[in-house]
Amino acid sequence: MSRMWLCAVSLAILCALSLPTFGQTFSRILFDTDMESDCDDAACLAMLHALADRGEIELLGTMISAKFPWSGPCADAINTYYGRPDLPIGVPKGKAGIQQGSKYAEQVAKQFPHDCPLYDDAPDATRLYRQLLAAQPDGSVTILTVGDLTNLRYLIESEADEISPLTGQQLVKKKVAHWVCMGSRYPADLDPGKWGNFKPDAESTVKAIEAWPTKITFTGGGKFAELISTGKRLKELPQDNPVRRVYELYFGGNVKDRHSADQIAVMVAARGTGHPWKLVTQGHNHIFPNGTHQWEVETDNPRHQYISALADGVDPQEVIDSFNELMLHQPK
Template identity: 30%
Template structure:
């Protein structure tokens, strides 16, 4: 059971969304993860991190929302995008990567039998936010922004008398987005599927709520997962997902979504929460992101009047290798262990790598 807990957590937590409200005072960071689990395996790494930090008391995973339409993504994780279909992932760009979501859903026990039995993303968003403490939720977006655009456009309903924009302004303390390239460029999450929704969210997100971006240039240069075969149990779903996706005897993959999730839970405060030196910092003090709706390309605009938006970079003295070593600790750590909040999470090898740079 412990090896599949990250796959079934949200199916369980759907029935306790309301009961969990107001629980942020215990030190757990309440989070919602909006993921494109299906087309890239780094989403599995992100969910593994969220599950581990939930189990050890640093995160409160309130829900997982899918922003891809396959029936297999929800079965492998949690809540589906609508409409859903029976498509399996096929890489028509590089003809390299294999389907993994359907295999994970098929080979591991799960409590979700049908994706059709779950709420829509909009229903789940509005339910979780309406019952949350004010300024408590971190939304971690590691995929397309369609669901968030729909939330912002939503009107008051039977779930809440507030509109989606009002719910976001009142209940969310930070939106963390894996998307874009900084200071400027084009990236797939922003422009590959739904650039109009990307532009809508970036332009209409409440100015009273922080937004932090994790760009393709950050995670794309950090390759994690290389030690999964040596250090994971042979029946680990994380190991199998990486093997099925990457293929050709490798489990190494860029770290876009895991880094975003790690920041979304810990912020910049790695010292008091993990017992290690801060690994990330803001690359700017002011300014805002500007997105072109036609293709999703973005550019950072310097503006000292705007201080609620940031994009991330590695902290001074931290290398790509050391961040990858930290992520691998999460991927291979026993998710049922409670000794995962502090320095003890690190293997001796990781301690040597991380602290050699301090």
């Protein structure tokens, strides 16, 4: 057996051991969350930090899609707890955008260390998106949204500037490989009165999706996300964990299970659209002006696909366990 052959085998083993879980390609993720209305936003941010600690992803920034003053400080408190206090945070500064209020954001921001200012003094998300994207290799970024699409609408509409000679649409096409978008229920959500990420800022939803030039994977909520609910095991974490505290405040003192809508999107962004998901590729997501939507099979858009079910034969507990493993991760 030659020395050269042994070296080649050793190198192959080392390369295999360094690959991310399930063999997925390393992802650079820009995370966009409202961090106000629901508790699963905090859980999925904890998962992103766990994945970053494992070397599966690089977390480039945590954008805030809501105008609630304490959303940015709350996200920064979680980032700080997990050892990334300097992750960039931006907020939507234009006329579009909303705030729904929060059961937890202000309290968490006041109880845990952070240095992110309130909304009025926080950086402009559009400018920050442009700076972060311009600095990345071409075709290397995954954008993950689990809230309103206000920031992406402003990004796609942005003009060339001193940051980049490219318009927002050109910059996205050059730098973004994939947008994973949590929203809403599939194959359709036609009830304007039912809660969903597409509806609070419906105009931005329509404009962002319509103009987006790269692949979008929509992930569903509703019964699908309830099937793999998580959260109650956060009580196993220390009391000084901010994500545990988010769930306590959201449920009025007790840590309980909640749908895992945002966590599903995290796993798709980080580990891809294969196992354990059922991927639908034929058709397109038609968004109505009020933010309701319907998946239409007849007209295909090769950039649109969705996940709103587990693959045949997948045990939901398998997915729950994989979520819990990351949600219970403690910082280095």
